[in-house]
Amino acid sequence: MKKVPCLEVNGVTKRFGGLLANDNINFTVEEGEIVSIIGPNGAGKSTLFNCVTGFYHPNSGKISFMGEEITVYRADKICKMGVARTFQIVQVISDMTVLENVMTGALLRFSKIRPSLEKAEEVLAFTGLKEKKELSVTELTIADKKRLEVSMALATQPRLLMLDEAMAGLTRVELREMMDLIRKIREKGITLVVVEHVMEAVMEISDRVIVLNSGRKIMEGSPQEVVVNKEVIQAYLGEKYNVVSP
């Protein structure tokens, strides 16, 4: 019998007025994989993310998580089922400490404060923010804020974690640390889908890469296949710089 894929996106189309943001997109993500979604600005990556996590509902198509159709579910219900996400622009709770932020995420699986606090401590130790747990989030650097957002997502105990540009704007050292964290998350058995612009990171961490352009999927394959693909290079650099084929 065939294994149920972690995430299955089937012919998803999302329109905003006359703009076709996602056009008949198909892909699957198996459990334990790291899949990157890349594409130039405006390619429809974030829209696709929002469709999967219930922030938007697609005009047509079907999305399933662990075999259950979630196409029209509310965002919080999808989260409860085990899909966590972060945002392109970091979203944390600004009048709480680091620990309280993560604890609020952990409360999804507990009704009492104490066990959630324990879970939050555990998550912070895992993500390396333990020393900063008493800080107010306004005192954090951008890298730490991104790490905090990942911690909050992990505190909801997801099976699938979706990161929207978690590595944009980081220094080289911070980038390394984030990549290590992503690998560590996968080792825990959590499947990852990441939207990323930083190609260095995409090449290194992904098992598979999906390339979007103008709302359509133009390519899917291993990182090595993707970077030599003619269409991908055209999408990113334009016809003029196409040096792969004559």
Add this chain to the structure above:
Amino acid sequence: MRNLTLKQIFTGIIVLILVILFPLVFSKPFPQHVMILIFMFGMMGVAWNIMGGYAGMFSFGQVAFFGIGAYTSSFLLITYHVNPWLGLIAGGVIAALVGAAIGYPCSNLRGHYFAIASIAFAEIVRTHFNNWKLIGAAEGMTLPMLEESFENFMFHSSKLPYYYIILAFLIIALIVCRFVATSKMGYYFRAIKESHDVAKVLGIHVVWYRLIAIMISAFLTAMTGTFYAQYVLYLDPESVMILPISVQIVLISMLGGAGSVMGPVIGAAILIPVSEITRVMLGHKGTGIDMIIYGALITLISVYQPKGVWGLFLQIGKRMK
């Protein structure tokens, strides 16, 4: 939020003893009346704070809940001779249901959009009450004089029982607020206040939690409405359902410190005496002076300490350590 420290419990007990002894020392009606108003507005501030300070729904329509509470118990008492204590519960339940009914379609409204919707809601309720013959329309309702007793929630010879009843109500409201603030609900409210998006990715059912906040707030506000009706024994829409009361509730909470349990009570303790004293000293020539002082205080506090007077206390406390 942490557990209360010994020092906080100690301070709380001292303050409680002082307010219990207050009417025995100051036995004239005026100081007692001012204190009753402080407790009443303090309680409405605490109720507002659950919605506004914690869950981020800036309601300028609290007076609708206040009016619904006052009118429900009074109507039941006059027409069906229902005991005011039962009327109090009925008023609270009806206010909570009305709050939920109006809160649901407003689920996606935030910030000033929510504020505008809440003003519109309260004005609709007021206009409706002004024209509703069954409950006396614009002429209002006069409550029957019942025998003085706790059971009847009516006292004619002294303000003292009213004083202790509203003090007890306020303490109940504070306990409810503290419970909310330190439980899962309180953290979820604060996440919702920050942004609906962040709340959703933490798996929070935003609509549901917002309705809970509105219902708790409406119930507590309606309780003060019933108290007011039993205290004044006369009601009309133009005295219990007007916008300035809603504004005053917001100002009190903001001045004292939105998002802290005690803040609104501190706010009431500062603003109510100001308005009552200018009213008594200057009579009707003084109309508006209290608002000028309010305005100045609010400006100062929002510039120097956005967390209100309570935030100021915490700051001083930290510095002294």
